[in-house]
Amino acid sequence: MGLLIASLLQLAALTAQAPPPPETPRPLSFQATLDAIRITVRPGQVATRQFRLTLDRDQQATQFKARVEDWWRSVDGKQSFYAEAGTLRRSCGQWVSINPVESSVKPGETLTIRITVTMPVEVQAGGFWCALTVDEVPDPLEAAGEGVGVRFVASVSTGIFVYVEPVQREAAILAIRLDGDEARIQVRNDGNAPLAIEGRIEFFAPEMTTPLATTELGRRTVLTEPSREGMLTAKLPSARVLPSGRYRVRAVLDFGADHYVGAERELELVREEVQERAAVP
Amino acid sequence: MKVGAPTRYLAGLLALTMSSTAGAQTTVTLPDTSQTTTMSANVSEQARVTVPATVTFSVTNIGVSTAATAASVTADQIVTSSAAKQLRISLQANAASFTPPVAGSVTWSAADVSWNAATWTNATGTAATLSNSSYNTVATCQADATSCSTTGLVFTLGAKPTVQRSGAHTLVVTWKFEGI
Numbered sequence: 001m002g003l004l005i006a007s008l009l010q011l012a013a014l015t016a017q018a019p020p021p022p023e024t025p026r027p028l029s030f031q032a033t034l035d036a037i038r039i040t041v042r043p044g045q046v047a048t049r050q051f052r053l054t055l056d057r058d059q060q061a062t063q064f065k066a067r068v069e070d071w072w073r074s075v076d077g078k079q080s081f082y083a084e085a086g087t088l089r090r091s092c093g094q095w096v097s098i099n100p101v102e103s104s105v106k107p108g109e110t111l112t113i114r115i116t117v118t119m120p121v122e123v124q125a126g127g128f129w130c131a132l133t134v135d136e137v138p139d140p141l142e143a144a145g146e147g148v149g150v151r152f153v154a155s156v157s158t159g160i161f162v163y164v165e166p167v168q169r170e171a172a173i174l175a176i177r178l179d180g181d182e183a184r185i186q187v188r189n190d191g192n193a194p195l196a197i198e199g200r201i202e203f204f205a206p207e208m209t210t211p212l213a214t215t216e217l218g219r220r221t222v223l224t225e226p227s228r229e230g231m232l233t234a235k236l237p238s239a240r241v242l243p244s245g246r247y248r249v250r251a252v253l254d255f256g257a258d259h260y261v262g263a264e265r266e267l268e269l270v271r272e273e274v275q276e277r278a279a280v281p
Numbered sequence: 282m283k284v285g286a287p288t289r290y291l292a293g294l295l296a297l298t299m300s301s302t303a304g305a306q307t308t309v310t311l312p313d314t315s316q317t318t319t320m321s322a323n324v325s326e327q328a329r330v331t332v333p334a335t336v337t338f339s340v341t342n343i344g345v346s347t348a349a350t351a352a353s354v355t356a357d358q359i360v361t362s363s364a365a366k367q368l369r370i371s372l373q374a375n376a377a378s379f380t381p382p383v384a385g386s387v388t389w390s391a392a393d394v395s396w397n398a399a400t401w402t403n404a405t406g407t408a409a410t411l412s413n414s415s416y417n418t419v420a421t422c423q424a425d426a427t428s429c430s431t432t433g434l435v436f437t438l439g440a441k442p443t444v445q446r447s448g449a450h451t452l453v454v455t456w457k458f459e460g461i
């Protein structure tokens with residue numbers, strides 16, 4: 001019994017002296033406005049907007065730095081590229097100023113950034129774009145972890161779109177493809193401004209006038225440079241709703257003009273129906 | 282082929298219906314708008330995001346790839362201006378390679394880090410490799426979803442048999458949330 005008590009006391013002493021376990025950095029958590037800023041302006045006009053970011057209450061004070069830069073996406077939409085303002089011909093970066101540029105945000109506090117767009121007196125018609133990027137600044141005093149690791153910081157970007165009349169909105173559908181469980185619509189921007197394109201795909205069985213199935217396409221912004229092309233994708237309805245077969249596939253796209261653009265193509269759809277059946281009890 | 286906006290046709294149809302029933306008169310009570318206060322709230326597009334601060338690779342054999350413990354990413358309180366608009370989550374390395382514990386020693390490049398097409402709630406996960414020149418998609422939240430999340434995002438560090446120094450090899454990587 002005495003030995004047990006001695007062991008327990010020894011263990012208690014060891015526990016009291018043990019260094020605290022290394023602290024795992026807390027996940028970063030915040031709320032931010034994600035509105036793309038879209039303004040139609042006349043040459044010489046000034047417009048202002050706001051961006052807000054609120055740090056969660058359980059966070060440590062965090063430094064944020066804002067900047068205006070150019071951005072574009074790969075044709076398939078899977079990659080985004082950011083570069084110094086002025087990299088693109090249609091950059092609006094040179095007309096946009098922000099305040100503040102850098103700020104420390106306390107837990108529960110909101111960072112408000114004022115965005116001012118000052119248009120020059122002489123400017124080409126059409127659309128211009130850039131992005132407001134707000135980056136978390138890594139804490140230089142935070143100790144590097146042991147071993148091999150990745151340290152994350154967070155960044156929010158919202159698009160700034162400036163339109164100078166006359167704005168021409170024109171779009172063309174280049175291709176309709178079915179690939180696995182995905183439908184892909186390749187589009188081209190034939191106008192002079194970025195287009196926010198969304199829409200739907202309808203699947204018609206032969207001889208049918210009403211669609212057997214419809215699927216919505218997520219919105220995609222298609223720019224005028226460095227590429228005028230973009231891809232809209234949608235997950236196909238399940239194989240039970242849309243089994244393998246030959247269909248007339250119709251794409252109907254809303255690109256912000258007073259009319260839609262559409263295209264239709266007959267396509268063979270091959271589904272993995274065996275797996276689909278196996279999933280059904 | 283160009284298809285006219287259906288809303289135009291809908292407006293025309295409503296006008297026709299109303300004119301055809303104008304003969305049947307009914308008394309209706311109209312609200313007194315002179316004593317009401319109109320309250321409006323302007324709601325911005327927004328989201329609350331929670332991302333991990335670190336991911337650690339316990340490399341016990343530099344000759345094989347090492348997977349990290351699954352990470353959690355959450356975007357909730359998502360408000361968008363259109364049902365078709367989607368929140369996109371992506372990653373880019375801030376440097377071309379890790380910072381080794383000893384300057385000049387061999388270490389991993391950013392492209393040695395990859396992630397899986399994790400199972401997400403209300404999002405489609407995309408497997409990809411880290412780059413320091415572009416933000417590569419991790420997930421796209423479903424259109425009209427109010428939240429999307431995963432607890433199964435697994436980062437993998439590739440084999441690098443030429444690494445000679447133990448210690449802290451670190452890389453800063455940026456999570457990007459785009460409202461574009």
